[in-house]
Amino acid sequence: MKHLLLIIAAAALLSACGEKVQTGAAGKQDAxxxxxxxxxxxxxxxxxxxxxxxxxxxxxxxxxxxNEYSRTN
Amino acid sequence: MARMKFVCDAERCIECNGCxxxxxxxxxxxxxxxxxxxxxxxxxxxxxxxISVACMHCSDAPCMAVCPVNCxxxxxxxxxxxxxxxxxxCGYCSYACPFGAxxxxxxxxxxxxxxxxxxxxxxxxxxxxxxxAEFEKYGRNRLAEGKLPACAEMCSTKALLAGxxxxxxxxxxxxxxxxxxxxxxxGWGTAYGSRQxxxxxxxxx
Numbered sequence: 001m002k003h004l005l006l007i008i009a010a011a012a013l014l015s016a017c018g019e020k021v022q023t024g025a026a027g028k029q030d031a032x033x034x035x036x037x038x039x040x041x042x043x044x045x046x047x048x049x050x051x052x053x054x055x056x057x058x059x060x061x062x063x064x065x066x067n068e069y070s071r072t073n
Numbered sequence: 074m075a076r077m078k079f080v081c082d083a084e085r086c087i088e089c090n091g092c093x094x095x096x097x098x099x100x101x102x103x104x105x106x107x108x109x110x111x112x113x114x115x116x117x118x119x120x121x122x123x124i125s126v127a128c129m130h131c132s133d134a135p136c137m138a139v140c141p142v143n144c145x146x147x148x149x150x151x152x153x154x155x156x157x158x159x160x161x162x163c164g165y166c167s168y169a170c171p172f173g174a175x176x177x178x179x180x181x182x183x184x185x186x187x188x189x190x191x192x193x194x195x196x197x198x199x200x201x202x203x204x205x206a207e208f209e210k211y212g213r214n215r216l217a218e219g220k221l222p223a224c225a226e227m228c229s230t231k232a233l234l235a236g237x238x239x240x241x242x243x244x245x246x247x248x249x250x251x252x253x254x255x256x257x258x259x260g261w262g263t264a265y266g267s268r269q270x271x272x273x274x275x276x277x278x
Contacts, residue, residue, distance in 0.1 A: 028156060028199035032149060033216040037203025043219035055237075057219050062236035065226060067244045069251065 076132065076151025077194050077216075078238040079225070080245050081124045084252070085232035088113055088123040092224035092233050096127070099195070099223040100212025106176040108192040109224055125224070125233045128153065128174035128192035136166035136175060150216070151238075152194040157210050160188040194235070195222040 034055070036048025046057035063070055088111050096102065096109045109127035130153045137145040137153065144159035145166075166189055167175040178187040197214030200207035207214060215223060225235035234241040 028158070030146065030148065030154065030197075030199040031202050031217075033196055033202070033214070035202060035217065036219075037214060037217045039203045039218075041218055046219050054219065058216075058221065059237055059240055061219070062221055062234075062240050063244075065221070066231050066234050066236070066241070067247070068231065069244075069247055 076238045077130060077236065078241055079127065079129060080234045080241045082232045082234065082245060082248060083122045083124050085230040086111070086123040086125060087230055089229060091227050091229055092125045095223040095227035102190070102212070103178055103180060106178050106190050108176060108190065126172055127224070129172055130194055135169040135171070139165045139169040141165060148196060152196045154193055154196060154198055155189065156199050157188045162186050162188045195220070
């Protein structure tokens, strides 16, 4: 009985010596860009949440704004 | 989609620093931190070339390899980002980066080196897309708005190209073919001095 009490007391006292769980160090999960921001300052022409739509939109935007050879003869 | 990449056409860059200004304005980057800058080779010499440099979002990023707290991550689009809540500001990434991309704000107490800041390809960070917390730590998330990086979109001569690697490579390749020269301007020959096609014999590369 005395041993049991000692074990319980030791367990209670030493429980404070344990390490805290460090969930923050694992890093946050970043949301994919194609999910959009939910804000009004979004370029029109694609559907937030649709990856293919977002990819096609960015390719079209890149070509239209950066490749003048596609706009000239 | 392949990987998001920057390509700077040194034949077109006029050293206007429009990309630098666009970046600083878009993300409200503090004084002393330059996520993007323009580097000029042979400044003042006829034929000088300029190139706009920022984080190149390496496919095998040395900053990721050396980070002791593993704060870097790569998105599905190949954009190298980092978590400022994990970063300890040690500076290893700045020693490892061949482009000098990692920047360290020094407005803290006694000018202490703060957490690393770098180009995000306008893709924000691990906070919620478009949130105030994301903007304050990493700047605007233009990719999630269906836009390309502000630096490339603001480039007046379209020297700086950004977007899907295949697409920007196609645009640049087409330019080189159309102008019939330019492959020798930036590459192995410029960096290491070997002769390449298009360079006159005896010219300093």
